[in-house]
Amino acid sequence: MIEMRIVFIGPPGAGKGTQAERLVAKYRMAHLSTGDLLRQASDAKTPLGLKAQEYMSAGKLVPDALIIDLIRERLVQPDCDKGYLLDGFPRTIVQAEALDVVLAQRTTPLNVVLELHVAEDELFQRLASRGRADDKPEVIRHRLETYRLQTEPLLDYYRSKGLLKSIDGTGTVEDVFGRAQAVLEPFA
Numbered sequence: 411m412i413e414m415r416i417v418f419i420g421p422p423g424a425g426k427g428t429q430a431e432r433l434v435a436k437y438r439m440a441h442l443s444t445g446d447l448l449r450q451a452s453d454a455k456t457p458l459g460l461k462a463q464e465y466m467s468a469g470k471l472v473p474d475a476l477i478i479d480l481i482r483e484r485l486v487q488p489d490c491d492k493g494y495l496l497d498g499f500p501r502t503i504v505q506a507e508a509l510d511v512v513l514a515q516r517t518t519p520l521n522v523v524l525e526l527h528v529a530e531d532e533l534f535q536r537l538a539s540r541g542r543a544d545d546k547p548e549v550i551r552h553r554l555e556t557y558r559l560q561t562e563p564l565l566d567y568y569r570s571k572g573l574l575k576s577i578d579g580t581g582t583v584e585d586v587f588g589r590a591q592a593v594l595e596p597f598a
């Protein structure tokens with residue numbers, strides 16, 4: 411199997427984590443979720459985790475420099491040699507440019523950027539019923555606005571590079587998984 415390098419983009423609650431678990435099992439890639447890495451650091455009360463926690467609980471993005479260091483360290487772990495799915499990274503243009511530099515140094519370009527598209531009303535309902543610490547209504551609203559302002563510009567960034575593929579993130583988890591596989595299969 412050829413190694414795949416995929417970026418997963420979508421608003422909070424679109425189901426990136428849910429689909430990522432299934433996709434990495436199917437295509438045997440490493441799963442790099444910056445949200446999970448930050449929550450682990452926060453649970454372990456490392457200096458990075460404590461700092462990240464302040465931003466996450468307010469629905470803000472963690473500063474680019476922290477995230478970029480975190481992902482740079484993660485990408486050199488041996489399990490990434492078999493390909494990886496970046497779940498929730500990059501979330502800003504600065505992060506995307508930093509990723510481009512790392513990938514160019516390693517001569518390993520991305521195969522595809524997959525956008526999961528879900529309308530805001532449904533996102534709000536999904537997150538409110540999940541009930542994680544950062545899923546309080548006012549925090550959800552702030553996270554959705556942050557997505558619009560800071561992450562949505564990445565769609566044009568990757569569209570202009572010919573990498574963007576968008577799928578509908580509504581319907582059952584299996585429906586969405588089917589759409590994601592249809593996009594990724596040609597790269598497998």
Ligand code: B4P
Nearest residue numbers: 422423424425426427428444445466471472498536540583
């Ligand atoms: P993340 O952990 O990335 O979380 P998320 O965007 O909220 O959720 P995701 O889209 O993965 O949804 P999920 O599958 O869980 O980020 C959390 C925070 O970390 C950010 O706010 C930020 O502070 C920080 N952070 C992370 N990365 C960063 C970065 N690069 N830069 C700066 N800061 C960063 O699904 C959500 C819910 O929907 C679940 O309950 C699920 O069961 C349900 N669901 C899934 N699919 C469904 C379907 N098809 N139908 C109905 N419900 C569904």
